[in-house]
Amino acid sequence: xxxxxxxxxxxxxxxxxxxxxxxxxxxxxxxxxxxxxxxxxxxxxxxxxxxxxxxxxxxxxxxxxxxxxxxxxxxxxxxxxxxxxxxxxxxxxxxxxxxxxxxxxxxxxxxxxxxxxxxxxxxxxxxxxxxxxxxxxxxxxxxxxxxxxxxxxxxxxxxxxxxxxxxxxxxxxxxxxxxxxxxxxxxxxxxxxxxxxxxxxxxxxxxxxxxxxxxxxxxxxxxxxxxxxxxxxxxxxxxxxxxxxxxxxxxxxxxxxxxxxxxxxxxxxxxxxxxxxxxxxxxxxxxxxxxxxxxxxxxxxxxxxxxxxxxxxxxxxxxxxxxxxxxxxxxxxxxxxxxxxxxxxxxxxxxxxxxxxxxxxxxxxxxxxxxxxxxxxxxxxxxxxxxxxxxxxxxxxxxxxxxxxxxxxxxxxxxxxxxxxxxxxxxxxxxxxxxxxxxxxxxxxxxxxxxxxxxxxxxxxxxxxxxxxxxxxxxxxxxxxxxxxxxxxxxxxxxxxxxxxxxxxxxxxxxxxxxxxxxxxxxxxxxxxxxxxxxxxxxxxxxxxxxxxxxxxxxxxxxxxxxxxxxxxxxxxxxxxxxxxxxxxxxxxxxxxxxxxxxxxxxxxxxxxxxxxxxxxxxxxxxxxxxxxxxxxxxxxxxxxxxxxxxxxxxxxxxxxxxxxxxxxxxxxxxxxxxxxxxxxxxxxxxxxxxxxxxxxxxxxxxxxxxxxxxxxxxxxxxxxxxxxxxxxxxxxxxxxxxxxxxxxxxxxxxxxxxxxxxxxxxxxxxxxxxxxxxxxxxxxxxxxxxxx
Numbered sequence: 001x002x003x004x005x006x007x008x009x010x011x012x013x014x015x016x017x018x019x020x021x022x023x024x025x026x027x028x029x030x031x032x033x034x035x036x037x038x039x040x041x042x043x044x045x046x047x048x049x050x051x052x053x054x055x056x057x058x059x060x061x062x063x064x065x066x067x068x069x070x071x072x073x074x075x076x077x078x079x080x081x082x083x084x085x086x087x088x089x090x091x092x093x094x095x096x097x098x099x100x101x102x103x104x105x106x107x108x109x110x111x112x113x114x115x116x117x118x119x120x121x122x123x124x125x126x127x128x129x130x131x132x133x134x135x136x137x138x139x140x141x142x143x144x145x146x147x148x149x150x151x152x153x154x155x156x157x158x159x160x161x162x163x164x165x166x167x168x169x170x171x172x173x174x175x176x177x178x179x180x181x182x183x184x185x186x187x188x189x190x191x192x193x194x195x196x197x198x199x200x201x202x203x204x205x206x207x208x209x210x211x212x213x214x215x216x217x218x219x220x221x222x223x224x225x226x227x228x229x230x231x232x233x234x235x236x237x238x239x240x241x242x243x244x245x246x247x248x249x250x251x252x253x254x255x256x257x258x259x260x261x262x263x264x265x266x267x268x269x270x271x272x273x274x275x276x277x278x279x280x281x282x283x284x285x286x287x288x289x290x291x292x293x294x295x296x297x298x299x300x301x302x303x304x305x306x307x308x309x310x311x312x313x314x315x316x317x318x319x320x321x322x323x324x325x326x327x328x329x330x331x332x333x334x335x336x337x338x339x340x341x342x343x344x345x346x347x348x349x350x351x352x353x354x355x356x357x358x359x360x361x362x363x364x365x366x367x368x369x370x371x372x373x374x375x376x377x378x379x380x381x382x383x384x385x386x387x388x389x390x391x392x393x394x395x396x397x398x399x400x401x402x403x404x405x406x407x408x409x410x411x412x413x414x415x416x417x418x419x420x421x422x423x424x425x426x427x428x429x430x431x432x433x434x435x436x437x438x439x440x441x442x443x444x445x446x447x448x449x450x451x452x453x454x455x456x457x458x459x460x461x462x463x464x465x466x467x468x469x470x471x472x473x474x475x476x477x478x479x480x481x482x483x484x485x486x487x488x489x490x491x492x493x494x495x496x497x498x499x500x501x502x503x504x505x506x507x508x509x510x511x512x513x514x515x516x517x518x519x520x521x522x523x524x525x526x527x528x529x530x531x532x533x534x535x536x537x538x539x540x541x542x543x544x545x546x547x548x549x550x551x552x553x554x555x556x557x558x559x560x561x562x563x564x565x566x567x568x569x570x571x572x573x574x575x576x577x578x579x580x581x582x583x584x585x586x587x588x589x590x591x592x593x594x595x596x597x598x599x600x601x602x603x604x605x606x607x608x609x610x611x612x613x614x615x616x617x618x619x620x621x622x623x624x625x626x627x628x629x630x631x632x633x634x635x636x637x638x639x640x641x642x643x644x645x646x647x648x649x650x651x652x653x654x655x656x657x658x659x660x661x662x663x664x665x666x667x668x669x670x671x672x673x674x675x676x677x678x679x680x681x682x683x684x685x686x687x688x689x690x691x692x693x694x695x696x697x698x699x700x701x702x703x704x705x706x707x708x709x710x711x712x713x714x715x716x717x718x719x720x721x722x723x724x725x726x727x728x729x730x731x732x733x734x735x736x737x738x739x740x741x742x743x744x745x746x747x748x749x750x751x752x753x754x755x756x757x758x759x760x761x762x763x764x765x766x767x768x769x770x771x772x773x774x775x776x777x778x779x780x781x782x783x784x785x786x787x788x789x
């Protein structure tokens with residue numbers, strides 16, 4: 001792929017100039033703007049709003065779609081994302097969805113029905129695809145794009161290979177931004193909260209000239225002060241970590257040269273500068289569950305660097321021509337980005353061979369500080385498809401998709417206090433990786449309505465993928481004797497093709513009850529991983545550090561019911577599922593070294609259900625409730641992995657840092673982690689239960705209403721790794737929020753609290769050095785004001 005558009009600094013100028021021109025043009029239209037009804041269909045004031053989704057690449061009532069899908073938009077999306085939250089706010093607020101990150105505000109990892117990937121490398125392959133305005137975002141740094149000025153978020157559960165392509169065996173998370181319209185409209189919102197957090201966002205859109213051109217500009221600015229104290233006795237610093245400064249913008253132009261042709265051009269950008277995830281050394285007590293006694297979220301003792309920067313840009317063109325019976329749609333997109341993130345991975349200071357006053361908290365066997373950078377990321381996608389128009393007895397879609405990604409990664413390990421061979425701050429290990437991925441797909445889907453009540457949908461997609469990977473160890477000054485031959489190059493090439501398909505049936509039992517069933521086959525392309533920082537001494541140098549995950553396929557079965565009741569004031573949707581994931585791509589994280597190893601399990605079996613319910617018993621009160629159950633099991637009697645790291649025998653009698661609960665195949669030895677069997681284990685980050693509920697009550701006052709809105713999300717126990725241990729797990733998490741305010745049709749003033757009970761839960765861990773953990777966000781509170789026009 002051509003290294004063009006290096007000039008994406010031009011994109012920033014384009015944004016600024018476009019924003020100025022748009023604001024001026026729209027201002028001249030304001031006096032001529034006329035009030036019009038919203039294009040969104042809504043029910044009677046006493047009933048629930050109609051939910052329109054595009055889960056099947058066309059606008060449909062959610063109740064008519066034979067897929068397990070949840071949509072979030074409007075006020076609910078605004079409330080749960082308030083307080084400067086990044087995309088992780090969606091975790092557990094949608095049934096069967098978990099989102100976590102070991103990077104912080106970038107590199108989110110998504111899990112649907114227990115299927116995800118704990119890989120922390122920048123070329124990680126995930127089974128949950130993220131689709132932003134009809135464009136798939138493959139790389140993890142793109143998936144963290146901020147949430148603002150969105151029409152809705154849709155979560156589609158189960159394989160979505162026919163219409164959305166590769167790497168969707170678990171499902172997709174789909175974001176649809178508000179598009180330019182004919183009428184002048186927009187909003188401006190400002191909030192201020194804990195830790196001097198500021199969120200300012202707004203949008204303005206409407207016709208620019210005549211009836212042919214409309215535009216919309218959307219902007220977001222967020223910032224927060226550092227609030228975590230570093231209590232390292234050698235270098236204490238108050239308010240040292242967890243701050244950030246972020247700006248994002250989207251500019252869209254919609255051209256309608258005729259009634260049959262729509263041309264939507266869009267540019268987006270994001271710039272993030274702040275601290276990375278805070279790693280906390282020895283937050284667990286060996287042999288015990290839960291956080292150590294006296295844990296304080298506002299304190300950490302570390303001696304390493306912590307910083308993060310992300311810059312991404314995109315241009316896209318979505319062109320639709322209406323031929324009458326069918327439309328031709330072309331979606332072209334180019335994304336470019338760079339990122340760097342450095343953290344003190346051991347989460348503490350010093351090392352065990354230093355005097356006690358110079359190391360801690362707890363036992364730190366060695367120092368570990370790493371920086372991962374993406375100096376270059378370029379992604380190009382092109383989709384062309386045809387789709388039938390109208391609600392006919394026979395409807396169809398067919399198309400072609402192409403994907404091309406170039407990715408460069410630099411991984412560096414830094415010396416810190418106590419490194420015997422290097423000065424503090426020096427790079428002692430450096431690895432360069434380059435990866436090029438190409439894929440194309442040919443797909444088609446048809447729906448036939450046999451009667452007014454019964455219809456069948458079937459689809460197929462041919463996928464072809466290939467990936468070239470090169471890794472170079474460019475520098476090593478730490479363990480040359482151990483590594484034997486530390487400098488060199490390893491290359492890998494993988495490719496595969498696959499046919500995915502789905503078939504679903506819908507039966508309208510009555511005006512208020514729809515039954516559906518679906519069978520689908522999904523696919524994830526082969527992947528490669530290999531920062532090769534610490535290849536074992538007994539293995540062939542270099543080659544041992546590069547692993548390949550073969551393609552995985554999933555066979556999924558689900559059935560459900562979607563209902564409305566009480567004359568449209570209630571909605572209840574329930575679906576059950578079962579799947580077999582064959583040759584499952586799993587990531588063995590950590591163990592003895594700070595690296596990822598790809599392995600394939602013979603099978604992963606999963607089953608469960610999802611439920612979404614809404615009720616509006618009276619016009620002033622709205623209740624929602626979501627619930628999911630997921631049971632996952634790894635089925636491979638020969639599959640093993642390294643458990644947590646190992647330490648000196650004079651520190652812990654049985655050597656292991658943690659207490660594995662799985663059968664031990666090879667016992668731990670000094671600095672050699674135990675090997676355990678993981679057959680029968682559940683998947684990491686896969687809670688059995690997720691529940692969420694909201695309640696909103698409004699009282700009319702004057703021209704508006706006083707309202708209260710509370711939202712809650714619960715998830716049950718999770719394990720952090722493929723193996724199970726006493727320490728590396730979290731029992732449960734319950735977070736709630738409250739928003740109270742006054743709003744009219746044109747303005748709103750509110751106060752809010754997030755994580756109102758100040759729940760403290762561990763969300764992830766690092767096991768190769770010590771009992772390191774990462775915790776959820778603290779309680780925050782603030783005020784916000786919004787003007788809508």
